[in-house]
Amino acid sequence: MSRTLTPKIFCRMKTAMALAAACALLMAAPSALQARVVTVAGSTVNVRQGASTDTVAVSKVNLGQIFGCCGAEANWTKIKLENGNLGYIRNDLLMGYDGLQVTGSLVRVRQTPSLSGAILTKIQKGTVLTVLDHQNGWFKVQFPGGVGWVSGEYSKLVSPVVLKSTETSTGAAGNGNALVPGEDAGTSDHSPAESGVAPTTEEISADTGSGILSGKIVVVDPGHSNTSSYGAVDPGTTGVISGIKEKDINLDISLKLRVLLESMGATVIMTHTGETSMTLYDRAAVANDAHADLFISIHSNSAAKQSYAGHTTYFFAPLNNALLAAQRDSRLRAAQTVQAALVKAGGRANLGIKENNYVVIRETVCPSILVEAAFLSNPDEDLLLSSGAYRYRLAQGLANGIRQFLSAS
Numbered sequence: 006m007s008r009t010l011t012p013k014i015f016c017r018m019k020t021a022m023a024l025a026a027a028c029a030l031l032m033a034a035p036s037a038l039q040a041r042v043v044t045v046a047g048s049t050v051n052v053r054q055g056a057s058t059d060t061v062a063v064s065k066v067n068l069g070q071i072f073g074c075c076g077a078e079a080n081w082t083k084i085k086l087e088n089g090n091l092g093y094i095r096n097d098l099l100m101g102y103d104g105l106q107v108t109g110s111l112v113r114v115r116q117t118p119s120l121s122g123a124i125l126t127k128i129q130k131g132t133v134l135t136v137l138d139h140q141n142g143w144f145k146v147q148f149p150g151g152v153g154w155v156s157g158e159y160s161k162l163v164s165p166v167v168l169k170s171t172e173t174s175t176g177a178a179g180n181g182n183a184l185v186p187g188e189d190a191g192t193s194d195h196s197p198a199e200s201g202v203a204p205t206t207e208e209i210s211a212d213t214g215s216g217i218l219s220g221k222i223v224v225v226d227p228g229h230s231n232t233s234s235y236g237a238v239d240p241g242t243t244g245v246i247s248g249i250k251e252k253d254i255n256l257d258i259s260l261k262l263r264v265l266l267e268s269m270g271a272t273v274i275m276t277h278t279g280e281t282s283m284t285l286y287d288r289a290a291v292a293n294d295a296h297a298d299l300f301i302s303i304h305s306n307s308a309a310k311q312s313y314a315g316h317t318t319y320f321f322a323p324l325n326n327a328l329l330a331a332q333r334d335s336r337l338r339a340a341q342t343v344q345a346a347l348v349k350a351g352g353r354a355n356l357g358i359k360e361n362n363y364v365v366i367r368e369t370v371c372p373s374i375l376v377e378a379a380f381l382s383n384p385d386e387d388l389l390l391s392s393g394a395y396r397y398r399l400a401q402g403l404a405n406g407i408r409q410f411l412s413a414s
């Protein structure tokens with residue numbers, strides 16, 4: 006499942022600051038869950054002039070090279086090349102990231118991407134920041150209080166993002182940035198053996214307790230998607246400020262959780278990875294067919310009152326259902342353990358565990374929970390859920406809770 010990348014390969018970029026400013030403008034209104042930094046996921050990949058294989062290849066890039074993103078169009082991501090030009094790479098040949106973890110003990114954040122840049126602040130080891138851009142081996146990050154640059158020598162990309170097709174063009178095409186065709190214009194784009202969205206395990210911090218969950222099977226169910234069991238598309242709720250669809254948030258947290266659980270040795274089965282028309286019963290059946298040890302369905306909450314906020318975990322084990330009642334202690338403990346870890350990681354109000362008759366946690370024959378990560382209807386939590394670094398924190402909390410539950414059972 007995992008791919009070996011070499012994040013320490015950095016390109017030399019002579020990008021003018023003016024171009025970075027232009028990119029910052031283009032990034033002012035990113036589409037939902039669009040990565041700001043990508044790594045190349047194929048051995049040799051064409052960079053094209055436009056978002057189509059019909060356009061000329063302006064350059065070739067290699068596995069592991071890192072680029073800042075300037076936009077997205079259809080199924081393509083627009084990147085800044087080493088020479089400052091812009092070009093497009095197909096999404097399935099890239100891995101997107103929106104988090105940067107500090108690996109040095111106290112890492113300086115500088116005003117410019119250079120060792121001579123003024124020091125803005127120092128960041129503790131292990132902290133995950135939202136990553137905004139990449140240039141000359143430096144990452145642009147958001148830190149509490151501002152924006153600055155962190156050296157790639159003391160940080161690593163974490164928090165993989167699903168690079169999704171944009172529903173509408175960003176309008177970035179034809180913005181006057183002339184592209185110079187390269188001398189070697191290949192005719193076909195390299196296709197990797199695996200999907201480019203498969204996250205690596207390399208980005209995960211070493212403190213995940215490698216192997217502790219070996220032999221355990223966890224089914225992760227990203228809530229919603231294009232579920233059309235009744236002929237209707239079901240994206241779930243929508244962010245009150247961001248407009249982000251719940252299905253995208255749920256999927257991204259789920260994929261991050263998968264990487265973390267796999268790094269602990271678990272076998273992770275996703276009920277789907279984005280496009281599905283499976284019913285709620287189908288989702289439960291995935292866990293039943295796999296003889297899973299735990300089923301977790303991930304959702305984001307919504308309420309009529311914008312003030313409602315916090316983390317919730319649901320379980321279901323009524324006394325009139327012999328199978329579920331026999332698991333009551335175990336189901337209760339799964340919900341309690343994961344909820345506690347979720348609250349610790351997410352830092353929002355603890356709304357506690359609740360019992361409810363949801364299909365996916367009723368029809369699963371193994372212990373099962375449904376998590377409402379936070380409220381997309383609450384402006385503060387909408388903004389948090391819109392941050393990849395925050396989604397990664399939630400995934401870490403869920404992984405920690407699952408580890409505690411499964412290693413004790």
Ligand SMILES: [Zn+2]
Pocket residue numbers: 228229241242251304305
């Ligand atoms: Zn939902």
